[in-house]
Amino acid sequence: MSAPLRVGVAGLGTIGGGTxxxxxxxxxxxxxxxxxxxxxxxVAERDKxxxxxxxxxxxxxxxxxxxxxxxxxxxxxxxxxGGHGGIALExxxxxxxxxxxxxxxxxxxxxxxxxxxxxxxxxxGVTLAFEAAVAGGIPILxxxxxxxxxxxxxxxxxxxxxxxxxxxxxxxxxxxxxxxILAEAQALGYAEADPTFDVDGVDAAHxxxxxxxxxxxxxxxxxxxxxxxxxxxxxxxxxxxAELGYCVKLLGVAEDxxxxxxxxxxxxxxxxxxxxxxxDGVFNAVVVDADFVDRTVYQGRGxxxxxxxxxxxGDLIDIARxxxxxxxxxxxxxxxxxxxxxxxxxxxxxxxxxxPNDPRGAIAGIAAxxxxxxxxxxxxxxxxxxxxxxxxxxxxxGAAVEQACASVAGSMALAGxxxxxxxxxF
Amino acid sequence: MSAPLRVGVAGLGTIGGGTxxxxxxxxxxxxxxxxxxxxxxxVAERDKxxxxxxxxxxxxxxxxxxxxxxxxxxxxxxxxxGGHGGIALExxxxxxxxxxxxxxxxxxxxxxxxxxxxxxxxxxGVTLAFEAAVAGGIPILxxxxxxxxxxxxxxxxxxxxxxxxxxxxxxxxxxxxxxxILAEAQALGYAEADPTFDVDGVDAAHxxxxxxxxxxxxxxxxxxxxxxxxxxxxxxxxxxxAELGYCVKLLGVAEDxxxxxxxxxxxxxxxxxxxxxxxDGVFNAVVVDADFVDRTVYQGRGxxxxxxxxxxxGDLIDIARxxxxxxxxxxxxxxxxxxxxxxxxxxxxxxxxxxPNDPRGAIAGIAAxxxxxxxxxxxxxxxxxxxxxxxxxxxxxGAAVEQACASVAGSMALAGxxxxxxxxxF
Numbered sequence: 134m135s136a137p138l139r140v141g142v143a144g145l146g147t148i149g150g151g152t153x154x155x156x157x158x159x160x161x162x163x164x165x166x167x168x169x170x171x172x173x174x175x176v177a178e179r180d181k182x183x184x185x186x187x188x189x190x191x192x193x194x195x196x197x198x199x200x201x202x203x204x205x206x207x208x209x210x211x212x213x214x215g216g217h218g219g220i221a222l223e224x225x226x227x228x229x230x231x232x233x234x235x236x237x238x239x240x241x242x243x244x245x246x247x248x249x250x251x252x253x254x255x256x257x258g259v260t261l262a263f264e265a266a267v268a269g270g271i272p273i274l275x276x277x278x279x280x281x282x283x284x285x286x287x288x289x290x291x292x293x294x295x296x297x298x299x300x301x302x303x304x305x306x307x308x309x310x311x312x313x314i315l316a317e318a319q320a321l322g323y324a325e326a327d328p329t330f331d332v333d334g335v336d337a338a339h340x341x342x343x344x345x346x347x348x349x350x351x352x353x354x355x356x357x358x359x360x361x362x363x364x365x366x367x368x369x370x371x372x373x374x375a376e377l378g379y380c381v382k383l384l385g386v387a388e389d390x391x392x393x394x395x396x397x398x399x400x401x402x403x404x405x406x407x408x409x410x411x412x413d414g415v416f417n418a419v420v421v422d423a424d425f426v427d428r429t430v431y432q433g434r435g436x437x438x439x440x441x442x443x444x445x446x447g448d449l450i451d452i453a454r455x456x457x458x459x460x461x462x463x464x465x466x467x468x469x470x471x472x473x474x475x476x477x478x479x480x481x482x483x484x485x486x487x488x489p490n491d492p493r494g495a496i497a498g499i500a501a502x503x504x505x506x507x508x509x510x511x512x513x514x515x516x517x518x519x520x521x522x523x524x525x526x527x528x529x530x531g532a533a534v535e536q537a538c539a540s541v542a543g544s545m546a547l548a549g550x551x552x553x554x555x556x557x558x559f
Numbered sequence: 560m561s562a563p564l565r566v567g568v569a570g571l572g573t574i575g576g577g578t579x580x581x582x583x584x585x586x587x588x589x590x591x592x593x594x595x596x597x598x599x600x601x602v603a604e605r606d607k608x609x610x611x612x613x614x615x616x617x618x619x620x621x622x623x624x625x626x627x628x629x630x631x632x633x634x635x636x637x638x639x640x641g642g643h644g645g646i647a648l649e650x651x652x653x654x655x656x657x658x659x660x661x662x663x664x665x666x667x668x669x670x671x672x673x674x675x676x677x678x679x680x681x682x683x684g685v686t687l688a689f690e691a692a693v694a695g696g697i698p699i700l701x702x703x704x705x706x707x708x709x710x711x712x713x714x715x716x717x718x719x720x721x722x723x724x725x726x727x728x729x730x731x732x733x734x735x736x737x738x739x740i741l742a743e744a745q746a747l748g749y750a751e752a753d754p755t756f757d758v759d760g761v762d763a764a765h766x767x768x769x770x771x772x773x774x775x776x777x778x779x780x781x782x783x784x785x786x787x788x789x790x791x792x793x794x795x796x797x798x799x800x801a802e803l804g805y806c807v808k809l810l811g812v813a814e815d816x817x818x819x820x821x822x823x824x825x826x827x828x829x830x831x832x833x834x835x836x837x838x839d840g841v842f843n844a845v846v847v848d849a850d851f852v853d854r855t856v857y858q859g860r861g862x863x864x865x866x867x868x869x870x871x872x873g874d875l876i877d878i879a880r881x882x883x884x885x886x887x888x889x890x891x892x893x894x895x896x897x898x899x900x901x902x903x904x905x906x907x908x909x910x911x912x913x914x915p916n917d918p919r920g921a922i923a924g925i926a927a928x929x930x931x932x933x934x935x936x937x938x939x940x941x942x943x944x945x946x947x948x949x950x951x952x953x954x955x956x957g958a959a960v961e962q963a964c965a966s967v968a969g970s971m972a973l974a975g976x977x978x979x980x981x982x983x984x985f
Contacts, residue, residue: 272706280698283872426869433855446709
């Protein structure tokens with residue numbers, strides 16, 4: 134058996150604790166599969182309670198994560214601190230600069246700095262790995278980077294945020310409003326005290342930007358991701374969606390339109406019989422449409438200590454076996470500048486919900502505004518929820534629908550911004 | 560850009576033709592992703608019509624596949640001839656012995672000779688790869704071998720045979736009998752002229768044996784797979800299954816029971832709301848239950864020229880990028896002798912169908928036989944199909960159910976063998 138792969142883990146929170154536990158519990162099996170042990174030689178954690186809750190064996194406990202980058206007895210730094218800058222980024226720069234492999238679950242950092250870090254890894258001849266950053270335990274990055282590498286990918290999409298999916302599923306099943314379910318999710322630990330990253334779509338946007346880079350060979354471009362969250366949704370949206378044969382899901386979508394890549398995160402209606410409509414609660418799902426393999430679908434737990442640890446350790450095992458892949462599938466210097474296409478130019482059917490004072494009285498005005506903008510109306514409902522007019526449209530450009538909504542808002546008093554969701558046909 | 564990876568393709572049938580086409584159509588993209596071209600330098604095909612139907616560019620056309628193993632200008636032999644012995648096996652032996660990498664979609668050959676070929680590859684320091692042998696375009700072997708390698712796997716199961724799944728789906732949706740649907744599937748090209756391998760579960764058994772070897776670090780043991788097919792099933796089985804909230808699927812299952820590994824292929828009832836119940840027609844699905852990642856599910860096209868070519872080319876790209884993995888995840892010499900556990904000792908609920916002359920008159924005798932064997936009865940139906948008594952049981956050992964069925968068959972005249980399916984709870 135060869136020399137051990139010597140690992141330093143920065144951050145002993147949920148994922149760090151899970152990772153250390155996995156490496157200890159399955160140490161024999163991992164050593165057999167790698168032909169060498171994968172050994173944690175040092176851990177870094179400032180929070181004494183976190184540190185005390187984790188059995189890290191003989192590993193040395195450090196206060197300062199940055200110290201891991203300097204130690205000659207460490208081959209790989211595992212960063213599980215979080216945050217797109219700060220210590221996490223400094224640790225990444227120092228570790229990669231110091232010719233240590235670097236494994237992270239930090240989607241924000243990769244979405245903001247993936248290009249820089251991939252270049253640094255290549256310059257040092259080490260491996261940068263972040264399978265855990267997207268869809269938790271689902272091995273989607275490797276699938277795209279390696280298994281599907283013979284294919285031209287048309288579209289990658291899916292449910293990348295378990296918190297939103299939990300809230301949308303619970304709204305549908307219980308009929309209770311967003312704020313109640315969010316409070317419950319926070320109490321259960323499914324949502325953070327500050328839920329912004331999750332419910333406003335930011336977390337899903339990080340993942341979508343990373344997937345787009347891998348799928349289309351482009352630099353990570355977080356700014357290009359058109360992002361909308363789920364705060365404005367109500368149980369009635371799920372009820373009407375279900376009547377029409379759909380289900381509301383927060384999707385991340387990266388799609389090569391031929392005229393550029395569209396990346397977007399937004400709540401959408403997906404057909405109730407599609408594979409992702411049935412992915413409920415904290416589960417994630419990713420769908421890849423590609424030219425030869427056609428459609429492949431991947432499902433599993435998108436978060437949590439143990440599934441995420443599985444992904445982190447998968448990367449460590451790949452490094453122990455030899456490593457050396459390019460983080461984004463091709464040398465980072467060859468990634469193309471993203472050519473974002475404007476989502477407003479995409480056409481689809483739409484679901485719209487307006488909240489006028491007098492729904493029945495408002496129908497004619499809404500119909501006229503849609504007609505004027507060239508948006509065909511399929512159905513209008515004024516009786517599905519108090520104070521609501523719900524419209525489903527035929528196929529129309531996003532820009533036309535946006536204009537129609539603005540025109541309605543300018544012509545009558547509305548409570549809140551109109552809800553606008555694409556009805557997806559994939 | 561480095562030197563090309565030089566490929567020889569043996570067999571220009573459906574998959575061989577698809578593979579050559581993929582390598583040509585996406586050549587630029589593949590070269591960019593590998594850092595070197597993947598070039599077909601020779602093809603071998605005895606059937607002149609097959610050969611004429613494929614555009615293999617400048618590649619040399621040979622009559623004799625075995626010649627590929629001798630050529631110094633070939634780095635990788637791709638075997639797409641089929642058959643578990645014969646030329647395919649001879650080519651594998653010669654190619655690996657001659658220090659050429661070897662890629663195949665041949666599940667039968669790997670199920671019969673995987674251990675020998677993996678040893679030969681390791682001896683020569685080359686890579687043996689067969690992602691295309693299991694579940695077509697779904698990258699399940701790499702997921703188990705690499706992505707999930709930190710996990711102790713409890714169970715791998717799924718729908719591995721698209722022909723059976725097509726037939727079962729069509730029986731359910733049309734209510735037409737097995738023989739009609741099979742004939743239709745043959746006319747559509749979804750089933751072979753000799754359907755034995757598919758409908759008797761042999762093909763799914765090959766795949767189950769390969770998955771068990773990878774998941775549990777054991778030598779491929781095809782003989783241990785308890786195999787039953789779908790010939791005896793009738794539309795009424797799907798009808799009653801649906802009434803009870805289930806769906807009939809031909810499953811391959813490999814499960815570590817603690818006392819050994821059970822491998823089996825058999826039609827089963829699976830809950831209608833489980834992910835695999837909804838995988839219809841020619842699609843495949845694989846579910847992996849493991850200790851840290853929990854459940855992950857993989858779906859896609861399990862056969863066909865293009866999805867299978869995607870898997871073959873995925874292996875070629877991995878080889879072009881460096882290769883060097885162990886075919887079964889660990890050195891073949893370290894694979895343990897399989898310790899098969901007896902499926903008859905597994906307990907589950909069962910679905911049974913008997914065909915007595917007088918169904919109502921037979922109920923008491925069937926109930927008595929089940930009672931005597933210690934098999935609890937949940938439901939009995941004599942009115943669901945002419946000449947049928949259908950029974951669902953509580954949890955019982957397979958051996959007890961088998962004994963009860965034999966006892967019924969000994970005590971009354973039955974048309975055909977009783978139908979016996981597990982009601983799975985996973």
